[in-house]
Amino acid sequence: MGDYHRIHPVTVGSPPPPSAPPEQASRGKKPSHDQLQLPVTAPAPLPPPPRRKRRHSRCCRCVCWTLLAAVLLAVALAATAGILYLVFRPKIPNFSVDRLTVTRFDVNATTMTVTDAFDVDVTATNPNKRIGIYYDGGDVAAFFNGTQLCRGDFPTLYQGHRTTVQPRITLAGETRLDSAVAGQLLRQQQAGFVPLTVRARIRIRIKFGAIKLWKMTGKGDCNFVVDNLRAGTQLRVRSNSCSFKLKI
Numbered sequence: 524m525g526d527y528h529r530i531h532p533v534t535v536g537s538p539p540p541p542s543a544p545p546e547q548a549s550r551g552k553k554p555s556h557d558q559l560q561l562p563v564t565a566p567a568p569l570p571p572p573p574r575r576k577r578r579h580s581r582c583c584r585c586v587c588w589t590l591l592a593a594v595l596l597a598v599a600l601a602a603t604a605g606i607l608y609l610v611f612r613p614k615i616p617n618f619s620v621d622r623l624t625v626t627r628f629d630v631n632a633t634t635m636t637v638t639d640a641f642d643v644d645v646t647a648t649n650p651n652k653r654i655g656i657y658y659d660g661g662d663v664a665a666f667f668n669g670t671q672l673c674r675g676d677f678p679t680l681y682q683g684h685r686t687t688v689q690p691r692i693t694l695a696g697e698t699r700l701d702s703a704v705a706g707q708l709l710r711q712q713q714a715g716f717v718p719l720t721v722r723a724r725i726r727i728r729i730k731f732g733a734i735k736l737w738k739m740t741g742k743g744d745c746n747f748v749v750d751n752l753r754a755g756t757q758l759r760v761r762s763n764s765c766s767f768k769l770k771i
Contacts, residue, residue, distance in 0.1 A: 661725030
């Protein structure tokens with residue numbers, strides 16, 4: 524007899540037999556070369572950054588405090604100066620040249636050199652009621668047409684409030700003149716009209732009551748005209764104009 528095949532009845536609409544899950548299916552397979560994964564090592568931790576922000580902030584604080592202290596100091600000084608000004612009402616002292624005596628005036632026509640010496644009598648008046656003035660010396664020079672003829676030192680002295688002092692300043696020097704200045708000086712002497720300028724740079728300290736301020740520079744310029752420059756004679760001052768400024 525021929526072999527008979529068994530026929531199993533199949534119901535219509537029945538679900539297909541369940542397939543194995545992918546995990547089970549993949550268990551029996553070896554992973555390919557692409558699917559191999561190497562172990563990943565964690566990166567080494569980076570060193571902490573240097574602490575610059577704190578130093579920077581400290582520097583900024585120091586600068587800010589310094590500026591604040593400077594501003595407060597400037598405000599305090601300005602307020603003090605304003606109070607002193609309102610209380611004492613300071614005024615600039617007045618200067619004038621009273622007389623000029625020529626003790627030597629020699630002109631060498633060959634070398635065009637002038638050797639001269641003057642005694643200058645100056646009057647300084649302090650018009651302030653409560654302010655004293657310390658004169659700590661200085662430099663005084665005489666000029667003709669912008670050329671220095673001689674120089675000397677302003678004396679050291681103290682001038683009280685509402686007082687007048689008359690210091691005598693001795694000037695001496697030797698100057699070589701050019702031909703133009705020498706000719707002009709000769710013509711001015713013959714005409715009896717010699718313009719001269721005396722410039723003074725004096726170190727001054729102001730005293731407000733019992734308070735002494737810092738040293739300042741007083742600048743005085745006196746323009747005057749004399750009749751001649753003959754030695755051994757007291758010159759007659761034709762005109763006299765002086766100005767004085769205080770540089771704080």
